[in-house]
Amino acid sequence: MTSRPELQAPPEIFYNDDEARKYTSSSRIIDIQAKLSERAVELLALPNDDVPRLLLDIGCGSGLSGETLSENGHQWIGLDISQSMLDVALEREVEGDLVLGDMGQGLGLRPGVIDGAISISAVQWLCNADKSSHEPRIRLKAFFGSLYRCLGRGARAVLQVYPENLAQRELILGFAMRAGFSGGIVVDFPHSTKRRKEYLVLTCGPPSSAAPRGKGEDGESCSDEDSSGDEDNQSVCISDRHRPRKKQRLNKKMKGREWVLKKKEQMRRKGNAVPADTKYTARKRKARF
């Protein structure tokens, strides 16, 4: 059984009412989504002048990422393919506008009107062909082409993705470049399997500044402000984790010479024939036996 939702069902089916419900009830999911979107907004590098911008949230789902945008004072338009997720967003009374749409069909927005776009864990869905009419390459091209058109000049798009493998990463990045974007991938915590997160940071037109750096790169320890040690410890103690429980317990309570002598005494008292105690009683076997 695979844990990647992309391999289980198309998004509009996978994110049904049950799955959408998780996004309001699970504090863990909410926490992760909030952190991802905060980082995405940071990478968006909007000018720091307190003017609210019009942003786009691609694959907005239940509006968790949009909430971060609202907290930063921006107006946003959210696009998602799952009606169930959008219903949850309505329940949460998000401030942005919601649109039911498929990013693989192109965004359908006027050119040059959007000040920035974010997307949390959505774009990798485009690599799947869920219907016979789906051709990932055409859908990626339509998506990045329409994204490039609707963004204003110099605007950025920050897309957090979970590519399945190297080929998928290159496919996505390749189509972004072909659409005219400049930029690249920012990897946070590249040495951690769990916390590793990839962001496609794309700029319309020439890059305004050097690409931002990922968190926890080059030897910098992964423990920034919030790592409570739990996750780090887990990755350090891998050998311990994989050791079978039974063996550990046996090692602690090994029955030694004393225990054997006690048992033999008990048997003697019962009148059984017991070999005499010698220096060989309960001695250890050689390792190579």
Add this chain to the structure above:
Amino acid sequence: MRLLTHNMLSSNIKGVTNGFPLLIEVEKVVEKQVDFNEDFLRNMFAKIEWKALVKASRTMGYTELPENSEASMLNSDEFLRKFHHALLELHLEEGALVCPETGRKFPVNKGIPNMLLHEDEV
């Protein structure tokens, strides 16, 4: 759906050259209070297609917006209030958006326009 979003959306159907502006069929309009922010309005003004906004707000039953606009009007507080109301506070709750070229209807339910295309429209 606010008129801000309506002003950005265009019909995405294959072969349509001018899918903007989408016509509005109104069934239900609601008004929601939104915080007034002058900076946002000034920033958005250049990007708004004024004619489309005026037409859309009239179909929604709000007739206060002037027919034509220019940047100098942004200095008037009264104008900004009207602009703000039309852009952010009028919500199309139920109805449809209609592609100006093909007449294809995109239904709007609970304020969410369904812009999904059929396979032959991509």
